[in-house]
Amino acid sequence: MRKMFLFVMVVGLLGALTSLSLAAFPEKPIQIINPFAAGGETDMILRIIANAAPPHFGQSVVVVNKTGGGGSVGLQFVVKSKPDGYTIVSGSLATLLLHPLMEKMPYSYKDFKVIGQFGISQIGLFSKADAPWKDFQGFVKYAKEHPGEIKYGSAGAGTIGHLLMESISFTAGGLKMTHIPFAGSAPALTSLAGGHIHVSIGDVPPAISLIEAKKISPLVITNTQRVKTLANVPALPELGYKGVDVWKALLVPNETPPEVVKYLEKALEATLKDQNCIAPLVKIGQEPDFIGTEKFTPKMMEDDKWLAEIVAKLGLGKK
Amino acid sequence: MEVLQHLIIGFRVILDPMNLLLCFLGCLGGTLVGVLPGFGPVAAMALLLPSTFHLSPVSAIIMLSGIYYGAMYGGSTTSILVNIPGETASVVTCLDGYQMARKGRAGPALGMAAFASFIAGTIGVIGLMLLAPPLARFALQFGPPEYFSLMFLGLTMVSYLTQGSMIKAFIMAALGLLLSFIGTDVISGVSRFTYDFIELREGVGIIPILMGVFGVAEIFSNAEEEMGRKVFTAEIKGLLPTRKDWIQSKWALLRGSLIGFFLGILPGGGAVIASFVSYAVEKRFSKHPQDFGTGIIEGVAGPESANNSATAGAFIPLLTLGIPGNAVTALLLGAFLIHGTQPGPLMMERAPDLFWGIIASMYVGNIILLVLNLPLIGIWVRILRVPYSILSSLILMFCIVGAYSLNNSLWDIAIMIFFGVLGHVMKKAGFEGAPMILSLVIGQMFENAFRQSLLLGDGSFLIFIKRPISAVLVIISVFLIFTATFRKRLPQTIQ
Numbered sequence: 090m091r092k093m094f095l096f097v098m099v100v101g102l103l104g105a106l107t108s109l110s111l112a113a114f115p116e117k118p119i120q121i122i123n124p125f126a127a128g129g130e131t132d133m134i135l136r137i138i139a140n141a142a143p144p145h146f147g148q149s150v151v152v153v154n155k156t157g158g159g160g161s162v163g164l165q166f167v168v169k170s171k172p173d174g175y176t177i178v179s180g181s182l183a184t185l186l187l188h189p190l191m192e193k194m195p196y197s198y199k200d201f202k203v204i205g206q207f208g209i210s211q212i213g214l215f216s217k218a219d220a221p222w223k224d225f226q227g228f229v230k231y232a233k234e235h236p237g238e239i240k241y242g243s244a245g246a247g248t249i250g251h252l253l254m255e256s257i258s259f260t261a262g263g264l265k266m267t268h269i270p271f272a273g274s275a276p277a278l279t280s281l282a283g284g285h286i287h288v289s290i291g292d293v294p295p296a297i298s299l300i301e302a303k304k305i306s307p308l309v310i311t312n313t314q315r316v317k318t319l320a321n322v323p324a325l326p327e328l329g330y331k332g333v334d335v336w337k338a339l340l341v342p343n344e345t346p347p348e349v350v351k352y353l354e355k356a357l358e359a360t361l362k363d364q365n366c367i368a369p370l371v372k373i374g375q376e377p378d379f380i381g382t383e384k385f386t387p388k389m390m391e392d393d394k395w396l397a398e399i400v401a402k403l404g405l406g407k408k
Numbered sequence: 409m410e411v412l413q414h415l416i417i418g419f420r421v422i423l424d425p426m427n428l429l430l431c432f433l434g435c436l437g438g439t440l441v442g443v444l445p446g447f448g449p450v451a452a453m454a455l456l457l458p459s460t461f462h463l464s465p466v467s468a469i470i471m472l473s474g475i476y477y478g479a480m481y482g483g484s485t486t487s488i489l490v491n492i493p494g495e496t497a498s499v500v501t502c503l504d505g506y507q508m509a510r511k512g513r514a515g516p517a518l519g520m521a522a523f524a525s526f527i528a529g530t531i532g533v534i535g536l537m538l539l540a541p542p543l544a545r546f547a548l549q550f551g552p553p554e555y556f557s558l559m560f561l562g563l564t565m566v567s568y569l570t571q572g573s574m575i576k577a578f579i580m581a582a583l584g585l586l587l588s589f590i591g592t593d594v595i596s597g598v599s600r601f602t603y604d605f606i607e608l609r610e611g612v613g614i615i616p617i618l619m620g621v622f623g624v625a626e627i628f629s630n631a632e633e634e635m636g637r638k639v640f641t642a643e644i645k646g647l648l649p650t651r652k653d654w655i656q657s658k659w660a661l662l663r664g665s666l667i668g669f670f671l672g673i674l675p676g677g678g679a680v681i682a683s684f685v686s687y688a689v690e691k692r693f694s695k696h697p698q699d700f701g702t703g704i705i706e707g708v709a710g711p712e713s714a715n716n717s718a719t720a721g722a723f724i725p726l727l728t729l730g731i732p733g734n735a736v737t738a739l740l741l742g743a744f745l746i747h748g749t750q751p752g753p754l755m756m757e758r759a760p761d762l763f764w765g766i767i768a769s770m771y772v773g774n775i776i777l778l779v780l781n782l783p784l785i786g787i788w789v790r791i792l793r794v795p796y797s798i799l800s801s802l803i804l805m806f807c808i809v810g811a812y813s814l815n816n817s818l819w820d821i822a823i824m825i826f827f828g829v830l831g832h833v834m835k836k837a838g839f840e841g842a843p844m845i846l847s848l849v850i851g852q853m854f855e856n857a858f859r860q861s862l863l864l865g866d867g868s869f870l871i872f873i874k875r876p877i878s879a880v881l882v883i884i885s886v887f888l889i890f891t892a893t894f895r896k897r898l899p900q901t902i903q
Contacts, residue, residue, distance in 0.1 A: 272852070
């Protein structure tokens, strides 16, 4: 009986000791959940990061796709998962901030802690080829002088592109344009190339070949800075408008211990500085863009404020 | 001719042993993926995309494209054998193909599917080679009003998809349209009928519904009868299409190839709609339309030709303009970008061996697939001999795994089983699944195009008539509706 008691005590003590050793994180492979489909832009970026990650994270990093619900299923999955730092999710301005504003979601940004931003989407405003304006200012002027004539395309009502366009309209003093929503930025670009709409706002990479074919022309980049692939095209802030960086960041559940979050943040930063990561990213036309938690959080709050304002102004979102 | 010179460049690329091997592997993988229900070419290509990183752009695209064509060949196999469409585009093949299998003619059905795919695929590549740039320009002329009129025309085909009561077919079509409304609305940004289920934000998945209504429901119906009953007549009558089959199918092959090619060019159009239209056209022009649905060879030859030439057609906007027409070409576009090439009009000038290498690989791929699939027919047909009690459990297992593989989620399995039960009950009441699938597939595009067109026309319905292409399509649709109604009425009034 006594031996049994001693045995149990020793085992219990050992158990307690191991759970106290936080320095052992990470002990097993880390999962990054991608809420979007395999083979997409985000997927490629995450896989490149995961590939270069082991020396900096101290364990292997695996990308797992959990698609559905326009990105929300993946986030919901991670919100409900154990907050031990082994399950990370890739979130974006749209999935983390915009969707909860638009409709009832089983999570909000308050349920997550941000490890760090790892990249930015490149978005621009494009015009059909044979248009009566030569540049962005010309377009705004034309839109002002011909209210109700301009038809602009976007990836759908309530998407970032739509909100950006309306923001441009407000800043320019209220342009009367008709919004033609499409089921994604690819159909919108196709329609633009066919001349069925006047301008369209969407991702830059698929637009490049159409620009080279002279079917469409770029008017302005909606990020806060110019992009390398269209270096001659000005960015909105240069012309006096608000630019928005549609960021992609890695997130963990809110209850994850702060030391673990800090560890992951440092590891991500180091990975994004690694040549094994930078070279493949550049090859696919992306640029690593790391922002740590401290600098990122105020930026995120500002984005949320702007989004909430414009969603309310347009009468979209939860009633 | 210049084209021949270019083609020689292309063949030199594809006949390189490495590229040939990759093409073969892609086709093989694609066939397997096509046979597995649920798991589609997009998923397979996405999985293999990172491993192509170290290959040259040509090699990578050749392999990935091989998966695409292979899946189209493989998808018809399960449609014919067990009434489960491996791919959405293979749904229509179920209608007559499966009935042929039940009559002991699985071999000829599979054989005709393979040959039809080969012939149509080759015609498609030739069309791509000769007519790509002008066709791409034509495709760009399709804006929202043209898409609406085309979808409207497609919906009129519903009446040709049914064997039984027309009213019931229309009810199913209406159900399909209702189902297509579920999800976040593109035009208004509001979520409709999602009842706060975030999984429904993108709509109810077509593939789980397909697998449920066609595959699972069929298993339930068969299970309801005695298990000992022979689902498939034991006598296998031949392994290849007979001379009679070929004579009967010749127009179906030609018409199917042309329909598929032209519909495949339109971004968003594609193989699914092409296969439905081909079936409807064959039934319309047939001397014995009442036999459609009982297992006749034209019902396989037409749609199979259509979905394979549509594959070639889909490459046209991708290669000439860099515009992806469907999920597969979108992934290929991503593959191009990752390998540092921009597909588009300048690709022909800047990277001729890439462009022509891909085209040559399509010819070679079609040959490889024909050679691969014909001997397999004997094996597939033998599978049907497995006692149905075992076979049905295996099929169900593959379906469940296939449904899960779509989103790594149990949700899709639930949808599939729900629609399996629903499909079974519907069948007992005489409602068929095909009209519902057609309107489900078309529904979203139909509604979006309608509202986009009205926005473009500032609220006027005249936009559908003012634009020439749209007007033509509307007139054809109205004509078809008119003649269909009249045809049905006339015999009754005479009596």
